[in-house]
Amino acid sequence: xxxxxxxxxxxxxxxxxxxxxASFTVEDxxxxxxxxxxxCGKTTTLRMIAGLELPTxxxxxxxxxxxTMNRASARDVAFVFQLFALYPHxxxxxxIGFPLKCEGIGAAEADRRVVEVARILRISHLLDxxxxxxxxxxxxxxALGRAIVRKPKCFLMDEPLGALDxxxxxxxxxELRALHDRLGATxxxxxxxxxxxxxxxxxxxxxxxxxxxxxxxxRDIYDRPASLFVADFIGSPPMNFLPFRGSLQAGAQAIRxxxxxxxxxxxxxxxxxxxxxxxxRPEHVRFSDLGVVRGEVYGSEYLGxxxxxxxxxxxxxxxxxxxxNVSFRTGENVGLDFRPDTLSIFDKASGRAIRxxxxxxxxxG
Amino acid sequence: xxIANTAHSVVEPSPNTxxxxxxxxxxxxxxxxxxxxxxxxxxxxxxxxxxxxxPKIVFTPSLEGFCNLFTTRSRQTxxxxxxxxxxxxxxxxxxxxxxxxxxxxxxxxxxxxxxLIIAFGSTVLAVALGTLSAYGFSRxxxxxxxxxxxxxxxxxxxxxxxxxxxxxLMYRTIGLSDTRLGMILLYxxxxxxxxxxxxxxxxxxxxxEYEEAAMIDGYTxxxxxxxxxxxxxxxxxxATAIFCLIFAWNEYAFAVLLTSGNAQTAPPFIPIIIGxxxxxxxxxxxxxxxxxxxxxxxxxxxxxxLLRGITFGAVRK
Numbered sequence: 001x002x003x004x005x006x007x008x009x010x011x012x013x014x015x016x017x018x019x020x021x022a023s024f025t026v027e028d029x030x031x032x033x034x035x036x037x038x039x040c041g042k043t044t045t046l047r048m049i050a051g052l053e054l055p056t057x058x059x060x061x062x063x064x065x066x067x068t069m070n071r072a073s074a075r076d077v078a079f080v081f082q083l084f085a086l087y088p089h090x091x092x093x094x095x096i097g098f099p100l101k102c103e104g105i106g107a108a109e110a111d112r113r114v115v116e117v118a119r120i121l122r123i124s125h126l127l128d129x130x131x132x133x134x135x136x137x138x139x140x141x142x143a144l145g146r147a148i149v150r151k152p153k154c155f156l157m158d159e160p161l162g163a164l165d166x167x168x169x170x171x172x173x174x175e176l177r178a179l180h181d182r183l184g185a186t187x188x189x190x191x192x193x194x195x196x197x198x199x200x201x202x203x204x205x206x207x208x209x210x211x212x213x214x215x216x217x218x219r220d221i222y223d224r225p226a227s228l229f230v231a232d233f234i235g236s237p238p239m240n241f242l243p244f245r246g247s248l249q250a251g252a253q254a255i256r257x258x259x260x261x262x263x264x265x266x267x268x269x270x271x272x273x274x275x276x277x278x279x280x281r282p283e284h285v286r287f288s289d290l291g292v293v294r295g296e297v298y299g300s301e302y303l304g305x306x307x308x309x310x311x312x313x314x315x316x317x318x319x320x321x322x323x324x325n326v327s328f329r330t331g332e333n334v335g336l337d338f339r340p341d342t343l344s345i346f347d348k349a350s351g352r353a354i355r356x357x358x359x360x361x362x363x364x365g
Numbered sequence: 366x367x368i369a370n371t372a373h374s375v376v377e378p379s380p381n382t383x384x385x386x387x388x389x390x391x392x393x394x395x396x397x398x399x400x401x402x403x404x405x406x407x408x409x410x411x412x413x414x415x416x417x418x419x420p421k422i423v424f425t426p427s428l429e430g431f432c433n434l435f436t437t438r439s440r441q442t443x444x445x446x447x448x449x450x451x452x453x454x455x456x457x458x459x460x461x462x463x464x465x466x467x468x469x470x471x472x473x474x475x476x477x478x479x480x481l482i483i484a485f486g487s488t489v490l491a492v493a494l495g496t497l498s499a500y501g502f503s504r505x506x507x508x509x510x511x512x513x514x515x516x517x518x519x520x521x522x523x524x525x526x527x528x529x530x531x532x533x534l535m536y537r538t539i540g541l542s543d544t545r546l547g548m549i550l551l552y553x554x555x556x557x558x559x560x561x562x563x564x565x566x567x568x569x570x571x572x573x574e575y576e577e578a579a580m581i582d583g584y585t586x587x588x589x590x591x592x593x594x595x596x597x598x599x600x601x602x603x604a605t606a607i608f609c610l611i612f613a614w615n616e617y618a619f620a621v622l623l624t625s626g627n628a629q630t631a632p633p634f635i636p637i638i639i640g641x642x643x644x645x646x647x648x649x650x651x652x653x654x655x656x657x658x659x660x661x662x663x664x665x666x667x668x669x670x671l672l673r674g675i676t677f678g679a680v681r682k
Binding site: 075099150 | 572575578581583584
């Protein structure tokens with residue numbers, strides 16, 4: 001297993017700048033998710049690590065060795081494709097054994113390893129079946145088997161659960177994570193599904209328009225988004241944004257929102273007068289008659305244990321997560337308060353999060 | 366009558382529709398088979414039966430057509446024939462009954478062998494080249510790809526006769542005229558455009574992930590092509606091979622103009638089989654019957670692939 005270090009990686013297609021100066025490090029044994037909307041460059045980044053695309057600029061190091069321009073076959077990595085890419089003209093056993101055949105490993109040894117991998121993935125009973133008749137989850141296991149049978153330096157997975165139905169996906173998320181814990185394999189996993197990323201990853205790299213916006217643990221990504229995009233992309237429903245104008249002194253503990261003061265985590269940098277955005281997670285909105293923002297209830301979505309209440313305010317529609325047993329009437333006038341220690345402030349023009357005490361909490365766990 | 370019997374499916378044709386469709390298919394098959402059946406029947410007729418009017422449906426079968434096809438004969442006086450020993454086989458017997466003796470083998474076998482070599486040779490070459498270039502066009506960013514593909518296709522837009530004379534002059538200059546190699550190259554160049562276009566469609570449908578997986582697993586691109594792409598393209602390759610073979614096997618115009626002795630194929634040879642006093646129709650029919658055999662055998666052998674391939678990948682999973 002190996003550490004993957006990606007430095008200032010750039011990739012341009014004819015008229016499309018797919019990846020812009022992406023840099024990150026995946027430590028030995030770590031599970032990194034590349035997360036982002038479609039077209040954000042996450043798959044291109046993964047394919048460059050695999051050697052299926054050559055970067056326009058930048059370097060890729062596997063265990064310190066520069067492999068940027070190496071052929072895919074010379075990198076000793078394993079790749080799991082979204083559509084599995086099982087060879088249709090081979091049965092399960094030959095599919096899993098195929099990488100060993102490429103390496104010229106003897107038939108007896110290869111078969112021993114195939115059988116062992118099949119046992120780990122619980123597909124021993126399928127070994128002599130053709131791959132065409134397999135169910136989605138089993139196909140995915142065969143694809144995983146083909147990846148792990150070789151004991152490569154790292155696993156690269158491109159939305160491997162994207163083609164499965166919801167139920168099977170839930171089960172495979174847990175299996176994949178368990179498999180990762182068992183093998184301790186360095187893994188880079190591409191997905192557009194934040195739930196998958198949150199459930200599996202040690203670290204998440206959020207990408208947008210070819211740029212890595214934030215690399216952090218799932219908890220930090222959620223609690224301390226580094227940019228407006230991350231705050232908006234992560235969370236369902238996403239973070240509420242309240243635009244306001246103002247300036248900020250280092251150490252300031254409140255901002256002026258309309259004609260009310262809102263307590264925020266103490267700022268750690270100063271900002272001149274400008275357009276700012278206050279970010280509030282729906283679960284950090286509380287209903288209070290003395291609240292800093294007033295509005296009318298527009299509607300609510302019942303989710304079982306909680307409900308999402310949409311309130312129309314002068315800052316736009318805000319969503320609040322509230323216990324399911326409280327009832328709201330449409331059109332009811334309500335006041336909203338925010339939990340002060342969890343608020344984020346963003347610079348509207350750059351989308352960057354303003355450094356506050358919140359981020360220091362992150363640095364020290 | 367129960368409800369289950371009166372209910373009808375919206376997707377399954379009703380029994381009457383089935384019967385109608387079935388009889389139309391049979392009728393069409395009969396109509397298209399008539400010329401073939403007539404040729405096969407004629408090949409077993411005697412020369413007199415072959416040209417009799419009204420045409421004879423019932424006749425005494427004779428192998429004279431096949432004998433005349435494979436032999437050349439010379440006319441002799443009955444006195445001379447009586448001085449010869451016993452007839453050398455069936456054909457000699459038939460010839461003697463018409464006051465002739467077998468003088469030697471005809472040119473049909475060498476012409477047939479030429480056809481086999483040229484048709485299969487050019488098919489193998491066209492499919493091999495076509496597969497490689499189709500793969501290149503399908504997988505790589507080729508500059509001017511669309512223009513090149515159109516250019517390749519455009520070689521098919523002219524009727525062969527339009528280019529036959531320039532090719533004849535070229536071939537005469539470089540010494541390829543009336544050679545098997547020349548004909549193989551010519552048919553290959555005509556077929557390769559068809560092969561590229563057909564095979565590109567098939568290869569486009571094979572997801573690249575298969576080769577990428579193989580390349581990550583340690584194969585070079587060429588190995589991945591051979592081990593992973595080719596097995597999945599067999600359907601398309603088989604269909605393409607049959608189309609190429611049918612063209613090369615039946616081609617007439619180029620063969621008439623560019624071959625005479627050495628490399629003449631069967632199609633220009635068959636219509637000029639002359640018997641005594643004009644066209645020897647049973648021999649022509651016999652030659653045609655035998656000429657059909659290789660294509661039928663080849664098609665039947667590849668039938669399994671062809672059935673899926675003939676839809677040009679439309680229903681391929």
